Amino acid sequence: MKAQRSTFRKIDxxxxxxxxxxxxxxxxxxxxxxxxxxxxxxEETATSSTNPLDNWLKSNARN
Structure with missing residues (x-):
């Protein structure tokens, strides 16, 4: 199959x-x-990369 041509360019x-x-x-x-x-x-990337396990580990970490 041929690759489909892009409808925009790098400058776009x-x-x-x-x-x-x-x-x-x-x-x-x-x-x-x-x-x-x-x-x-x-900001959206940073907040979306956390998952429930990461949040739980942060809240239950022992110092």
Whole structure:
């Protein structure tokens, strides 16, 4: 099978990241989903990476 051609270019991703950064949001990562560019903030990335086990371990840690 042939690879499907992208509907956007590298400059489009660069512009999207620069626009988000100009808005005062720290960029965490960029995802490409079904032909659209998704920019995820760093704050959202940090909070979504924790799971219930991590939260429990932090709250029950012995010093």
């Amino acid at each position: 991703i660069t512009r999207a990241v620069q626009a988000v950064a100009a808005g005062g949001v720290t960029v965490g990562r960029v995802e490409i989903e079904n032909g659209k560019i998704v920019v995820v903030s760093a």
